[in-house]
Amino acid sequence: MDVEFELTAEHVRSGRALLQWSQGDLANNAEVAVSTIADFEKGLRVPIANNLTAIREVLEEGGVRFTPGGSFLSVALFLMSEGNSGELVLQFTDKGAAAVQDVLSVFGEVVEGAVSIAAVQAATPALKKALDDLVATHASTTPPIHRLKKFVSVLIDGEHFLVLPGRPASTTEKLACEELLHRLNHPDETVDTDGVRALFGSLLNRYDMSSPRTDRHTVIRSRTRSERQCRFCGMSKLEGATFDKAAHAIPTALGNDFLKLADECDECNGYFGEVTEPSLIAFLDLQRAFLGIQGRGKNEGRPELNFAEGKIFHDGKRFNIHSKHMSHDAGTDIISVGLGKGSPIVLADVYRALVKIVLAVIDEEELEHLSRTIEWMRYGKHADQVLPAVAAAVVELPPNPSAQIIVYRRKAERSRLPHIIGEFRLGPYLYVFAVPLSDRDSWDLNGFFDDPEFRETFKHYASVTRWTQQDLNSRNKAWLSPQIKLVPRSK
Numbered sequence: 035m036d037v038e039f040e041l042t043a044e045h046v047r048s049g050r051a052l053l054q055w056s057q058g059d060l061a062n063n064a065e066v067a068v069s070t071i072a073d074f075e076k077g078l079r080v081p082i083a084n085n086l087t088a089i090r091e092v093l094e095e096g097g098v099r100f101t102p103g104g105s106f107l108s109v110a111l112f113l114m115s116e117g118n119s120g121e122l123v124l125q126f127t128d129k130g131a132a133a134v135q136d137v138l139s140v141f142g143e144v145v146e147g148a149v150s151i152a153a154v155q156a157a158t159p160a161l162k163k164a165l166d167d168l169v170a171t172h173a174s175t176t177p178p179i180h181r182l183k184k185f186v187s188v189l190i191d192g193e194h195f196l197v198l199p200g201r202p203a204s205t206t207e208k209l210a211c212e213e214l215l216h217r218l219n220h221p222d223e224t225v226d227t228d229g230v231r232a233l234f235g236s237l238l239n240r241y242d243m244s245s246p247r248t249d250r251h252t253v254i255r256s257r258t259r260s261e262r263q264c265r266f267c268g269m270s271k272l273e274g275a276t277f278d279k280a281a282h283a284i285p286t287a288l289g290n291d292f293l294k295l296a297d298e299c300d301e302c303n304g305y306f307g308e309v310t311e312p313s314l315i316a317f318l319d320l321q322r323a324f325l326g327i328q329g330r331g332k333n334e335g336r337p338e339l340n341f342a343e344g345k346i347f348h349d350g351k352r353f354n355i356h357s358k359h360m361s362h363d364a365g366t367d368i369i370s371v372g373l374g375k376g377s378p379i380v381l382a383d384v385y386r387a388l389v390k391i392v393l394a395v396i397d398e399e400e401l402e403h404l405s406r407t408i409e410w411m412r413y414g415k416h417a418d419q420v421l422p423a424v425a426a427a428v429v430e431l432p433p434n435p436s437a438q439i440i441v442y443r444r445k446a447e448r449s450r451l452p453h454i455i456g457e458f459r460l461g462p463y464l465y466v467f468a469v470p471l472s473d474r475d476s477w478d479l480n481g482f483f484d485d486p487e488f489r490e491t492f493k494h495y496a497s498v499t500r501w502t503q504q505d506l507n508s509r510n511k512a513w514l515s516p517q518i519k520l521v522p523r524s525k
């Protein structure tokens with residue numbers, strides 16, 4: 035369903051230069067013939083769509099970002115000390131390839147273009163000196179190096195800090211990093227982790243938690259390209275399924291372009307894009323507009339929602355509402371806005387699209403327990419199943435409002451706790467739902483969210499003061515028709 039600009043020979047050549055890959059390296063990684071790359075770069079022959087996608091994917095996985103005008107390498111490091119943390123994004127064009135190597139070499143090894151960075155670092159005088167040298171050599175082409183130097187220079191000599199490939203994916207991971215830093219820097223102190231254990235201990239005993247990286251290009255792939263098999267319909271490439279389109283685990287309209295699923299055939303991709311995802315996108319339209327989340331298309335892909343009697347859009351700076359029906363509520367400063375009929379939604383399809391995100395990112399082995407879930411999600415079977423309510427809440431706004439997914443998988447074989455829980459987040463909007471129809475669940479999970487054992491296990495949800503439970507069982511088409519109340523900020 036993607037409209038992507040065409041990848042040119044120049045993109046491929048400069049992408050390789052940035053990663054210091056030979057044509058052979060690229061051919062190996064993308065599983066195409068060396069001649070395919072060589073001929074493309076010489077302008078003799080454009081690879082078939084399938085191969086072109088593979089070439090693009092492996093370069094993107096290496097960190098190369100493409101724009102219609104060229105390519106650049108984006109390296110994101112997340113720096114964390116006890117007193118400070120922050121993301122540092124370094125961007126290099128192919129003229130800066132040497133700078134990439136030098137910067138990364140300070141924290142680890144670069145061997146034949148492959149980088150290994152040690153996560154645990156110490157702010158030794160030697161490291162501080164190396165960073166001074168880096169600034170002198172490369173700061174003119176890569177200004178963020180100044181920030182890197184500054185981050186380290188304020189640490190006391192020998193203080194430990196972490197260099198991570200990205201922001202910690204979850205609260206648990208962040209807490210674990212903080213605990214590690216504390217232990218490294220204060221080896222004599224016994225660490226008080228009781229607070230953390232009290233909050234997450236029972237959860238982590240009962241569930242595995244995973245959260246795919248959504249801040250860099252990640253391709254979920256269980257087999258080699260020639261042996262590809264769709265995880266939803268089960269068709270393989272050998273049986274004639276095609277895998278030419280880029281399948282996003284999370285719809286791009288929700289602002290996440292990075293997480294792709296190799297194991298999704300074009301037919302399933304088309305089905306989700308036409309049937310289930312439009313309902314999820316419409317369901318989240320107002321939230322997208324409030325946050326100004328960018329997808330693709332005009333107005334930088336920001337949603338412009340048209341209703342029968344008005345419209346809502348984000349211009350990149352602020353949220354705008356136009357309506358023919360605005361009125362002051364009697365005796366107050368509150369303005370009520372009516373917009374009339376908007377996009378159509380099938381609530382059951384919203385649920386199916388949420389579950390699809392979970393099934394796209396979950397370990398492949400888990401799918402054998404979820405065959406009925408897939409039949410429901412992909413083919414609309416088991417429609418008589420009563421779906422549990424989806425719990426929704428508004429929480430703190432994270433720095434990156436694009437969509438995130440956390441998947442909880444129950445460890446124990448027999449339990450009343452749901453087998454799989456999905457936690458979907460779009461900016462401050464949080465949705466918690468159970469994946470229905472798993473053969474590892476012995477009941478229909480209706481009311482799971484209020485079950486005492488669930489509450490006891492997912493203690494962190496108790497810190498959210500107001501949950502609403504949404505019934506997404508309806509299979510009828512309904513229309514979004516928001517009534518918005520504008521409350522003036524108190525002076």
Ligand SMILES: [Zn+2]
Nearest residue numbers: 264267299302
């Ligand atoms: Zn398929």
